Amino acid sequence: MSVHAIELALYDITTKTSVRKRFVAEPTEVLERYGLSRDEQEMIGGMNVSSMLDVGVSPMLTFGLWMCVRGPQELPEYLNAISGCLREAV
Amino acid sequence: MANVVGGFLMSHDPLVFINPRKVDSSVVLAAYETVLERVRQLDATTAVIIGADHYILFGPNCLPQMAIGIGDVQGPIDPLPGVERGDIRGNPSLAQHIMRVGHEEGFDWAAAKSMNVDHSVGIPVRRSLPSDGSVATIPVYLAAGVQPLIRTQRAYDLGGSIRRAIEAYPGDERVVVIGSGGLSHWVGLPQMGRINKAFDKLILDAVERGEPEALINLTDDYILEHGGNGAMEIRQLLCAMGAVRGAGKVIAYEPWDGGVTGLGFAELCVAS
Numbered sequence: 001m002s003v004h005a006i007e008l009a010l011y012d013i014t015t016k017t018s019v020r021k022r023f024v025a026e027p028t029e030v031l032e033r034y035g036l037s038r039d040e041q042e043m044i045g046g047m048n049v050s051s052m053l054d055v056g057v058s059p060m061l062t063f064g065l066w067m068c069v070r071g072p073q074e075l076p077e078y079l080n081a082i083s084g085c086l087r088e089a090v
Numbered sequence: 091m092a093n094v095v096g097g098f099l100m101s102h103d104p105l106v107f108i109n110p111r112k113v114d115s116s117v118v119l120a121a122y123e124t125v126l127e128r129v130r131q132l133d134a135t136t137a138v139i140i141g142a143d144h145y146i147l148f149g150p151n152c153l154p155q156m157a158i159g160i161g162d163v164q165g166p167i168d169p170l171p172g173v174e175r176g177d178i179r180g181n182p183s184l185a186q187h188i189m190r191v192g193h194e195e196g197f198d199w200a201a202a203k204s205m206n207v208d209h210s211v212g213i214p215v216r217r218s219l220p221s222d223g224s225v226a227t228i229p230v231y232l233a234a235g236v237q238p239l240i241r242t243q244r245a246y247d248l249g250g251s252i253r254r255a256i257e258a259y260p261g262d263e264r265v266v267v268i269g270s271g272g273l274s275h276w277v278g279l280p281q282m283g284r285i286n287k288a289f290d291k292l293i294l295d296a297v298e299r300g301e302p303e304a305l306i307n308l309t310d311d312y313i314l315e316h317g318g319n320g321a322m323e324i325r326q327l328l329c330a331m332g333a334v335r336g337a338g339k340v341i342a343y344e345p346w347d348g349g350v351t352g353l354g355f356a357e358l359c360v361a362s
Contacts, residue, residue, distance in 0.1 A: 004150055011149040050149060059278025060145040060235050072108045075350075078282075085280050 003056045007052040012019040014068045050085045092256050092263035096132045097334030098125050099327050102213045104350035107170040113348025116124040121342035122217035128357060134266045135228045136181045137219055140329045141210030141270045142234040155240045156248060159205035159229040160185040166212025173216045181226035184259055190359060197248055205229055210270045214247055215299045231261030234325045242306045245325035249332020269330030272321025275351030284347040286306035290352035291315040297356050302335030336361035
């Protein structure tokens with residue numbers, strides 16, 4: 001749909017506990033609420049943070065998603081996941 | 091008449107508290123303690139803390155350029171080990187006065203009647219203000235982490251409005267202004283973990299010289315290249331500099347390898 005819709009989904013997942021719990025349990029059910037394309041849903045459901053950065057999603061949200069879902073000790077894994085990304089913008 | 095009696099600049103890296111690499115953070119924690127001690131020595135009654143949202147308080151549905159908490163304050167909303175959470179004593183009367191003066195001067199504050207602050211305000215509150223609540227908190231947010239960002243000149247000018255409002259407030263408040271923002275850091279980007287000491291020195295040197303123009307004139311492209319997206323938080327530093335106006339003295343600088351940011355702490359001298 002748009003990068004804004006992706007950001008809205010990520011914002012809800014990262015800031016609303018009930019949404020996050022549901023996302024972890026049933027990602028498709030949660031992501032269907034945001035009017036996202038199948039590719040966009042798969043990108044978020046698969047935690048493909050590198051692709052999210054490539055399409056212009058705020059790094060605050062990609063990082064926040066990883067910290068919220070995987071846990072705050074998983075910083076090295078996040079860095080591995082985005083190592084091939086060329087994104088530099090805010 | 092109320093007065094600005096002091097100012098501080100500090101970083102708010104949550105990794106100092108999460109500490110995933112288990113690196114000694116005592117020097118950083120001591121810097122927060124030094125600020126706490128100075129706040130006590132200044133006999134402050136209220137702290138205006140200028141933070142940066144990280145897509146935590148404000149979502150895609152509304153992204154204010156400047157926001158102020160004029161009522162209930164809580165936080166930090168994002169849990170951090172060793173950082174207390176819960177109610178924070180606010181100062182609604184002074185906060186509303188700052189908002190009103192700003193509106194009269196053309197600064198279109200967004201107002202939060204209830205604000206659950208994130209770590210950018212919560213860490214200064216919990217680490218550098220007395221835990222007994224004797225120093226009230228007025229939380230301020232400037233857009234520095236999520237586009238569209240507030241202009242650096244506007245952030246500095248807003249500090250001036252805060253200063254004028256405080257000095258026009260009928261009361262005996264002794265106010266410290268804290269700019270809470272990082273130096274070089276790349277949040278969520280592949281360069282995350284890089285710290286540019288030369289960029290950090292450029293910022294802190296300008297603070298010590300009391301030259302906000304040197305920071306205002308940095309383009310966002312330059313900041314992105316040399317300081318990362320996190321260094322856009324010089325807006326928070328500039329707002330505090332605009333309120334306090336004097337030159338600064340660095341308390342501590344740590345390119346702490348347990349985290350992802352150059353950690354800078356400074357005290358600002360109050361100038362008339």
